[in-house]
Amino acid sequence: MTFRLTTLACLLSALLCSVPAVQAQTQDTSVAGVETRAVEDVPATERESAPPVDIWDRIRRGYGMNDLNGPRYRAALKMYARNPKYIQDVSSRAGKYLYHIVEEVERRGMPSELALLPFVESAFQPEAKSYAKAAGLWQFMPATGNVFSLQQNLWKDERRDVLESTRAALDYLQKLYGMFGDWHLALAAYNWGEGSVQKAIRYNKQRKRKTSYPYLRMPKETANYVPRLLAIKELVANPDKYGISLPEIENAPYFVRIAKSHDIDLKTAAALAEMDEAEFKLLNPGFNLPVIVASHNSVILLPEDNVEIFMNNLASWVNTGKPLSSWTLYRVQPDETLKDIAETVQMTEDELRRINHIPKDRNVLPGSMLLVSANGQSTGEITADTMDARLNLSAPETRRVIYRVKKGDTIYDIAVKYGITQETIRKHNRLKSSSLRIGQRLVLIIGPKTTLAKGQRLHVVQPGQTLSTIAQRYGVSVSSIRRMNKLKGSQIKVGQKLIVGRAARRATYVSDTTHIVRSGDSLGTIARKYGVTVNELRQLNNLSSNTIRVGQAIDVGKPIASSSEPHGEDVHVVRPGESLNTIARRYGLSVEQLRRQNDLSSYSIRVGQYLKVGAADIETQVTVHTIQEGESLGVIAERYGMGLNRLRRINNLKNDSVRVGQTLRVIPGAQTKTQEGTAPNANVHVVQAGESLGVIARKYGMRLAVLRQLNGLKNNTIRVGQTLKIQKPAVPNQTPN
Known part of the structure; x- marks a missing residue:
């Protein structure tokens, strides 16, 4: 029995021992007598025994x-493979840290894929800062950084520190893996927050759905987060397959930690290492100030190749007796301003703000610590008790408000409501278009x-607006806006804040334009197109909601001051038989000025319509004219391009009688004097701003070709101030009966 058992054991042993040999034999192949073997078929023990070729091999x-293999x-x-240069650039930056x-x-x-996570987080830019204030290679938010002991103070921000941020990121990922037991979920939590992932898992569990990463409801950014990391993993695994050329990165340390015992200027440290300052900062991005304080930061990182150079140059510098740091601290005293401090330390206020990261709309409070120039004086090392030194600033002159988009909202409406510009809304929210969605x-x-008086409101100038259009919007006069805001002229700029009084009466709307609703139109897009608000459109068209239909006619008029009679001297009520041409002549304006002041998109007007006929927003300037012998009121009016009625009105004249030496107030258009050699009462026209040759031809009832021929013009190009000959309609001779 014993023999038989022993024999059986030997047979089993021989059989088991022969298995590897059989397997190895079946894996070997030959082509044309040449032995070949796929890389994947190399025994694991053989692969692991050979050292990694480079850092990429080690990661693989x-x-x-x-x-994952989803869409x-x-x-x-596909996105990364189509951008090989981007992958190469990021990989080159990664060489310092990988x-x-x-x-x-x-x-x-931990799985080595995690070493590639900064590809997705920061593109391996240690100084990267997101709009949400996440910072560093691993994009830590301030609060999360505090949880994982990343110091954020006057001196440094360890969220940007290469060593500390890596330690904290891996601590956090390990914690998350311990919570979820799945690397995909751990990464989702790193991006979205652990509480959000737990909530998404509970949601699926309650509905008896799968709770793995691909099945959770999550924001688009988080849903793409893990797939992007795994895509980078695949490109690193098979770069040739995707036409990617990864830079050579040795499987060896790039940088060395250097302990230091003295304060040293960042610029000086870079110079001693014979490095470009920007290159030095890429290894030491956590320092906030231009000095590295030994009592707070005992280590700097240098490329291994530069360490010996740095040590030799440092020894030579110390032997000269020159200080390594040119900065010291200054405590702000009560009633001191930055300007006062700048004068004391022989710096400019702008330099103080830039070095200490003080925004222009903030001031420093007493007790704050500022970094200032030592001005070549030996002030000693900055001591450890200043570790908690803080920069206390006044409340910001701006505040942050979160607004949820409601039905019918447009960027224009929101900007006007909150007294800001459309551009600031687009900039702070990274909006590429004007489209908004409800709940956004x-x-x-x-x-x-x-601070506004009763009945006043604040208006922030939007693109394309003039004092005239703003006055029309609120049903007030241009002069009242000028007066309230102490404006000398009519020039305003986008973003400027204007105080506007309330109109005495509710605004009504002058409608000279109708918009036919097309497919894709909304009240918001129509309002933006015609420079009105959605509420104004609804009021004008008696709409109870924002619902409109294709083919519907929408009135898109503009608001002007409402009254049963002309409201003041600068408003004209259209009477039967009048045209823009006759009204413009009456008030000494060009047709284009009249259209521009009233935001008219065509030449059509209707009886009873109110038109503003005051001076144009630009180019109006009161001038004094002294009457010369032989001049009449008509001659003067024509000379200055004014209407007789307007000339009488601004000089309070009851008739046309004037005397030599009398002074008159005149408001010239583009014309200030007649062309030399032309009699004052000649048939001429001086081109005014906004006029075209066609407009002038219509004004005088001439054909365009005749006007060109009369003035020897080869084309329709004219310039402001140019004098043109015109033919006034002939007046038939009248003979007494």
């Missing part, structure tokens, strides 16, 4: 995460509140 060997993954892979990150990942037993969250940066 440590892959340990499950793959988001394929889209990410060895250290891979070392830390392997030391913790907008960040509004609003300036300090302006």
Whole structure:
């Protein structure tokens, strides 16, 4: 029995021992007598025994995460593969940091894909800062950075520090993996927040749905987050397959930690290492100020190749007795301003603000610590008790408001409501178009509140607006806006704040334009097109909601001051038989000026319509004219391009009688004097701003070709101030009966 058992054991042993040999034999293949073997078929022991060729090879060997193969993954892979230069640029930046990150990942037993996460987070830019205030290679938010012991103070921001941020990121990822037991979910939580992922999992569980990463309801950014990392993983694994050329990165340390015991200017440290300052900052991006304080920051990072150079140059510098730092601290005293401090320390206020990161709309408060120039004096090292030194600033002159878009809202309406410009809304919310969706969250940066008297309101000038259009919008006069805001002229700029009084009566609307609704139109798009608000359109068209239909006629008139009679001297009520031409002549305006002042898109007007006939927004300037012998009121009016009625009105004249030496107030258009050699009462016209040759021809009832021929013009180009000969309609001779 014993023999038989022993024999059986030997047979089993021989059989088991022969299995590897059989397997190895079946894996080998030959083509044309040449032995070949796929890389994947190299025994694991053989692969692992050979050292990694470079850092990329080392990363590939440590892959340990499950793959995804959904549409988001394929889209990410396609996106990256189509941009090989982007991958090469990011990979080149990664060369400074990858060895250290891979070392830390392997030391913790984590999958090496995680070393590639900064590809997705920051594109390996250690000074990257997101709109949401996340910072560094690993994009830590301020609050999360505090949880993981990343110091953020006057001196440094360890969210940007290469060593500390890597430590904190891997701590956080390990914690998340411990919570979820799945790297995909851990990464989703890193991007979205652990509470959000837990809530999404609970939501699916309650509905008996799968709770793995691809099945959770999450924001688009988070849904794309893991697929993008796995796409980078695939490109690193098979760069040739996708036409990617990864830069050579040795599997060796790039930088070395250097301990220091003295304060040193960042610029000086870079010079001693014979490095460009920008290159030095890429390894030491966590320092906030131009001095590296030894008591707060005991380590700097230098490329391994520059360490010996730095040490030799440092020894030579110290032997000269020159200080390594040119900065010291200054405590702000009560009643001191930045301007006062700048004069004391022989700096400019702008320099103080730039070096200490003080915004222009903030002031420093007493007790604040400022970094200032030591002016060549030896002030000693900055001590450790200043670690908690703070920069206390006054409240910002702006405040941040979160606004939820409501039905019918437009960017224009929101800008007007909150007294800001459309451009600031687009900028702070990264809007590429004017389209908004209901419920959309907008960040509004609003300036300090302006104290207004009863009945006043604040208007922020929007693109394309003039004093005239603003006055029409609120049903007030241009002169009242000028007076309230102490404006000398009519020039205004986008973003300027204007105080506007309330109209004495409710505004009504002059409608000279109708818009036919087309497919895709909304009240918002129509309002933007014609420079009115949605509420104004609804009021004008008696709409109870924002619903409109294709083919519907929408009145898109403009508001002007309403009254049963002309409201003041600068308003004209259209009477039967009048045209823009006759009204413009009566008030000494060009037709184009009249259209511009009333925002008319055509030449059509109707009986009873109110038109503003005051001076044009631009080019109007009161001048005094002294009457010469032989001049009449008509001659003077024609000379200055004014209407007789207007000339009488601004001089309070009851008739046309004038005397030599009398002074008259005149408001010239583009014309200030007749062309030399032309009699004052000649048939001439001086071109005014906004006029074209066609407009002038219509004004005088001439054909365009005749006007060109009369003035020897080869084309329709004319300039403001140019004098043109015109033919007035002939007056038939009248003989007494």
